[in-house]
Amino acid sequence: MAKDPPTKAEWNAFYARLNRLIALYIDSDSEAGKLVHHIDTEMGLLFTFLLEEGVDPTNNFGERMLRYAVLWRKRSQGTNSDKGKRWVERIVSLRQTCRLQGKSSFHVLVDAMNAFFKDQQPDLEWTRSAT
Structure with a gap:
């Protein structure tokens, strides 16, 4: 994904796995749970570079x-x-x-x-x- 946009199948597989991991740790009070909660709240912004033309994937x-x-x-x-x-x-x-x-x-x-x-x-x- 770093060099070329993922195919539809690659994206779907990645996104499904990410959502499973989020569901697994979302209620945890551990550091992983805090990270997952933060990722979950920012999910709409994380992949803008894949959805919007001209948005650079790096900072x-x-x-x-x-x-x-x-x-x-x-x-x-x-x-x-x-x-x-x-x-x-x-x-x-x-x-x-x-x-x-x-x-x-x-x-x-x-x-x-x-x-x-x-x-x-x-x-x-x-x-x-x-x-």
Whole structure:
């Protein structure tokens, strides 16, 4: 299944086996039961990549987008406060969104600060457009 989509028969066999395992452990209080319960609640989302055209089966793109932030955190040893952690989360998200949209994060921050001091809402329309 990693290289090519499964045939209908392969998918049916896999899905039937998965459902049998879920039924076997769903009421268990063990670690396996907790995992099965979580899988059961997320079942509708687990195989979206098989059902929807263009959905990547891996999370490689998302992980590549956060790679520099992870390296920064390791080098700097992170922050000491929850406020600092929230700031880093937000600035990293802003930086990556700007990068993907071809915008300058500096100019976006300047516009946001100008809007703040003028007691206005910043223009966020650029975050909704695809490049």
